[in-house]
Amino acid sequence: MKHRIVVLGAGYAGAWGAGNLARRLSPADTEITVVNAVPDFVERMRLHHLAAGHDLAFRTLSDVFSGTGVRLRLGRVTGVDPERKTVTLTGEGGGHGEHGEGELAYDTLLYTLGSSVAQHDVPGVAEHAFDVTGLPSALRLRERLARLGTGGSVLVVGEGLTGIEAATEFAESRPDLCVSLAARGEVGAWLSPRARRHLRRAFDRLGITVHDNSGIDAVEPGRAITADGRSLAADVTVWSAGFAVHPLAAGSGLEVTGSGRIVVDRTMRSLTHPDVYAAGDCAYAIGENGKPLPMSCATAGFTAQQATAAITARLTGRPVPLTGLKYYGNHISLGRRDAIFQMVDAPRAGQRPPRRHRRDRRTRRGHRGVRSRRRQSHLPARHRRHGPAHSPGRGLATTPPRYARPPHLVTQVRPRWSPHPDTRPPRRQVSQGHARRIAPNLCDLHSA
Structure with missing residues (x-):
């Protein structure tokens, strides 16, 4: 019987992880299934472009996984039972691939369901605010901004990467609007002095009004209320004050943090259930600097790389390699013609980066009877x-x-x-x- 690998979610971590597993493991011994709620691969970090009125081309997951042997099943995950090793799904009508309600059994689970917007229990956010953390919400914001006439006001709440990129994209794409940004502290305080000065110049060039030290305590129709009682006028409020994970993992019995992220070891393996791995925003992983990796596209790639390497090694009976978990830097777009790259965990001057793990190029069976694909070449x-x-x-x-x-x-x-x-x-x-x-x-x- 083939070893069943189920990947929950087809975002940056899930799609990369499933494709990498299909490349490394023999289809004669493994069966890889990807579960996703929508049939398309959604580039989340470009959704603010879509909301601003630009057209994005989405690839279907059936095309992404074409020729890899990966099975696609459309459905929304409603439950995970790590004791019975099953996943409960609700069907999503239409689309490519299999769909329908029921249970899906697994031998190894890669949990990559990502995150959504964090509302922080602020009154009025769910009813009156928009966000760009998902395709449906980005499309709703796109429609609302299209109806907004000249002189309309847009307030972006949040001084993180999403807030900065959304505010600059809206201001550049719609110069007829009045765009402002509300921050709990100082915008760009985590940047270097030179980068902060460049960020301020970009805000001035695009006409963005910045409200520093203005945490939002409530969102109402046409305005947002700050912690000190001030009222910020806004025809449209875009909420980008952080991310939160779904409580599904916490309800399944996996060990999670207070915020619901799955606690994993250095190889992205659950501490309580060894057949469950996590990658991306939903994984609480410690980087090489001793700090938790932030929720980001870069973290999705690094953690998915480690998880797939660990799964492959354990199934084929090889030593588990440790891949890099460094958060090198932040790429911040300031519209379509300007950007900032801020280094974070770059190697110190004179320090050579670690050598990549040297993999065995011979095909062999592991102790669990799973073959790995032959390494293609010694050349790049x-x-x-x-x-x-x-x-x-x-x-x-x-x-x-x-x-x-x-x-x-x-x-x-x-x-x-x-x-x-x-x-x-x-x-x-x-x-x-x-x-x-x-x-x-x-x-x-x-x-x-």
Whole structure:
């Protein structure tokens, strides 16, 4: 029976994790299923562009996973039972892939359901405010801004990355509107002095009014009330004061933090249920600096990389590698023509970055009977040559000297590779002359 891997959510962490697992594990031994509520891959960090009136092209998940062997099931997750190893779903009508109510069993679960807007129990946010944390809410904001005439006022609440990017995008795309930003403290206080000055100049250039030290205690139709009792006029209030995770994980019995994030070890494995992994915003992971990783697209990538590496290693009986968990920096767009990149956990001057984990390139079965896919090549992807007669990345490549392999190591050619050892083509030894004919650059680089 195949090992069943279920990935909940197809955002940045879920889609990347499912594709990476499909690339690393043999389809003869594993079955990967992705559960998502909508049929499209939604680029969350671009939703403020959509709300501002720009058109975005969304790819369907069926196209994203085409040819990978990943199964797509459309549905909304309503429950997780880690004791019975099942997931409860409600069906979403239409779309691509399977859908329908019922239970889905798993052997390994990758939980990547992400987060949504944090309302912080502020009165009026749910009824009168908009947000850009999801596709439906971004479309509602887009419709509301389209109806807003010249001179209309837009108040963005929140001094984080989402608030800054949303305010600058709205001001640049709709110069006829009066855009303002309300912050609990000072906008950009976590930036370097030079970056703060650049941010202020961008606000001045775009005509954005900044209300520092103005925490919002209530949102009402046409205005927002600050903590000190002031009233900020706003035809449209956009709430971007943080993110929150769904209480589903807490209700399932997994160990979570006070905010509901799943507590994981260094390999993104749940501390209480070893068959459950978490990645992205819903995972409470400690970075290499000793601090919890923030909710962000970058964190989704790093944690998904670690989770998939751990799952693959444990299923194939290999040592679990530790991938990097550094939050290198913040990319902050200030409209379409300006931006700030703020380094956070960059290596110190003179310090070399850690070497990447060297993976075994041979196919073998692990203690749980799961094969991993053969490593494609010792060369970087940009120096590989693909062709119909070669499996991806297995063809010989023309490379610069620093990546060239010595000619005495060019000893065999495999025109095609199969995951099953008994169906692989036999080795064919080649001479130095033949090696020179099929890969002259590799030989000439070392004979010169």
